[in-house]
Amino acid sequence: MGKLKKGSRCTICKAKGGKEKAVVFLPHHRLALCRDHYIQWFEKRVEKTIKEFRMFSKKDRILVAVSGGKDSLTLWNVLTKLGYEADGFYIDLGIDQYSEDSKNLSLRFSERIGRPLHIISLKDEIAPIPVIDKSTNKPACSACGTAKRYYMNRYAKQLGYNIIATGHNLDDEVAVLFGNTLHWDIKYLKKQYPVLREEGGFIRKVKPLCKITEKESAMYAFFNDIEYIEYECPFSEGASSIEYKEILSKIEEKHPGTKLQFYTNFLKNMYPIIKEHYEKESQINICKICGEPSFSDICGMCRLKKAVEKSGVHN
Amino acid sequence: MGKLKKGSRCTICKAKGGKEKAVVFLPHHRLALCRDHYIQWFEKRVEKTIKEFRMFSKKDRILVAVSGGKDSLTLWNVLTKLGYEADGFYIDLGIDQYSEDSKNLSLRFSERIGRPLHIISLKDEIAPIPVIDKSTNKPACSACGTAKRYYMNRYAKQLGYNIIATGHNLDDEVAVLFGNTLHWDIKYLKKQYPVLREEGGFIRKVKPLCKITEKESAMYAFFNDIEYIEYECPFSEGASSIEYKEILSKIEEKHPGTKLQFYTNFLKNMYPIIKEHYEKESQINICKICGEPSFSDICGMCRLKKAVEKSGVHN
Numbered sequence: 001m002g003k004l005k006k007g008s009r010c011t012i013c014k015a016k017g018g019k020e021k022a023v024v025f026l027p028h029h030r031l032a033l034c035r036d037h038y039i040q041w042f043e044k045r046v047e048k049t050i051k052e053f054r055m056f057s058k059k060d061r062i063l064v065a066v067s068g069g070k071d072s073l074t075l076w077n078v079l080t081k082l083g084y085e086a087d088g089f090y091i092d093l094g095i096d097q098y099s100e101d102s103k104n105l106s107l108r109f110s111e112r113i114g115r116p117l118h119i120i121s122l123k124d125e126i127a128p129i130p131v132i133d134k135s136t137n138k139p140a141c142s143a144c145g146t147a148k149r150y151y152m153n154r155y156a157k158q159l160g161y162n163i164i165a166t167g168h169n170l171d172d173e174v175a176v177l178f179g180n181t182l183h184w185d186i187k188y189l190k191k192q193y194p195v196l197r198e199e200g201g202f203i204r205k206v207k208p209l210c211k212i213t214e215k216e217s218a219m220y221a222f223f224n225d226i227e228y229i230e231y232e233c234p235f236s237e238g239a240s241s242i243e244y245k246e247i248l249s250k251i252e253e254k255h256p257g258t259k260l261q262f263y264t265n266f267l268k269n270m271y272p273i274i275k276e277h278y279e280k281e282s283q284i285n286i287c288k289i290c291g292e293p294s295f296s297d298i299c300g301m302c303r304l305k306k307a308v309e310k311s312g313v314h315n
Numbered sequence: 316m317g318k319l320k321k322g323s324r325c326t327i328c329k330a331k332g333g334k335e336k337a338v339v340f341l342p343h344h345r346l347a348l349c350r351d352h353y354i355q356w357f358e359k360r361v362e363k364t365i366k367e368f369r370m371f372s373k374k375d376r377i378l379v380a381v382s383g384g385k386d387s388l389t390l391w392n393v394l395t396k397l398g399y400e401a402d403g404f405y406i407d408l409g410i411d412q413y414s415e416d417s418k419n420l421s422l423r424f425s426e427r428i429g430r431p432l433h434i435i436s437l438k439d440e441i442a443p444i445p446v447i448d449k450s451t452n453k454p455a456c457s458a459c460g461t462a463k464r465y466y467m468n469r470y471a472k473q474l475g476y477n478i479i480a481t482g483h484n485l486d487d488e489v490a491v492l493f494g495n496t497l498h499w500d501i502k503y504l505k506k507q508y509p510v511l512r513e514e515g516g517f518i519r520k521v522k523p524l525c526k527i528t529e530k531e532s533a534m535y536a537f538f539n540d541i542e543y544i545e546y547e548c549p550f551s552e553g554a555s556s557i558e559y560k561e562i563l564s565k566i567e568e569k570h571p572g573t574k575l576q577f578y579t580n581f582l583k584n585m586y587p588i589i590k591e592h593y594e595k596e597s598q599i600n601i602c603k604i605c606g607e608p609s610f611s612d613i614c615g616m617c618r619l620k621k622a623v624e625k626s627g628v629h630n
Contacts, residue, residue, distance in 0.1 A: 181496055182566070182573060182576075182577050183576065183577075183580060184577070184580035184581050184583075184584040184585050185584075186584050186585065186588075243569070247562060247565075247566070250562075251497070251562070254558070258497060261497075261498065262497050262498075262499070265498060265499035266499050268499075269499040269500075269501050270499050270501065273501075273588060273589065273592045274588065276592070277588045277591070277592070
């Protein structure tokens, strides 16, 4: 998102003979837009991404992973406006005020758009994140990721949804891609696609905001008066993804378009080669404890549960 | 290369009961070394790299691409000390004082180690770099690269050498890899290996310093009293490789070992997949004008010559 020249008019209004003032400038797309046309542009871009990667259709039942942040609420709003059947799923992580605030904002938004929000609490399933953090020597973000993936998949199936949609934006995807590339972690690189197809007990997962930047998403939320949690999760401090985002933003500043190109060229040039090469290698098992799908004998969530039980730290 | 603690002793001397002071600390290898053991360590590391990638043997005739910089002179020194048959090849690029100075330093070094230095002048072959720079709208570094690759290969064959060795160090390789990865340029990524095998008129090219950092190479030159050109080529200013080197050095500072890991993991995890996939795609032709090998009908050098002739700019 670039600096708007004083007195700029909306490109689309101008083409139609109108004179509406532009409020947003998208240098990479060469567009200056008014509020209404920005919203229109944004929703079209998301719909185009959904179709480009064949994420889902109007017949599917979609469960949106809602965190209370700008991206997930924006995604939920767009999907609903575009006419998709999309409900919300919120996991209360038990991170004190942060979880309280984000739950309330998610609930309020659910009421506003008139779509149900399913809520589960990590406290009832295993333990709140601060307890897990104390019980294991894994970083909290890793346990949180395991829990979110596990319960999203499990409950989506139970509740009869066939698609999980998450709010990962371009900056998120690019930061993860950058980290995995620095280590040439092929195991992770091969999962870096905006659609993970359904197989062996996993349901389809999609990222419709994968071509939307963080700033674009925040701007959409702002123009639609979406109230979201504005402060970061207290456990996220010092995460390497934040470091990578800073590096990439510096490169982007000098060479606009680098982020999008890094991501889309990966999908176009590199991903197909990796996928072809590793097609037959990943085998999905069934967890011996909980019966959910897993890449090993016992799934990550059940291993986490054991670690928490063994530690003796209580909720 | 890290900060040496005051009073540190050489790790290897200490193991042998000696007390020699350390003058270099290699944090990533957990070694503090005296001058002699640093030189030994360095030469062993280069020899190990030569063997790991099966670059060449004592039976081969090696032509070292000598620029007068620390890396090429260091490489020439190491190869000679290790008992390989390695002569030098210098291309006078005609870049004023820079070329004068680097040629004299290369000649002096050639005399010191008692190995011949073959010299050609770009002025006699096509035109000096400043003239090429004015005649074409390509960056000077691109023309310079084309000329070096072309004449190195052509003269090595004429002079009866079967191996070309260049002084590219880890920092060089990592910066190029980083740039090619940011753009996911598979065409270039598939050439990013420390050995390019001989085929269709190209002779084998190797990079024995690919696991040596810039600082390690400078330190080796310093300990061996190798005089080299210390200032940069005046045309190199603002090159994107310099920008990438800065970014990577910042990451390295925070996470020591990242550069080496980025490079070696690429070679181990990614390169084989790319190579396998593109094995059959590159076809080497013969240039219709000069008869040298080329990936298109007319080679890059002949195209460059035409551009210079057409421009009418004179030497």
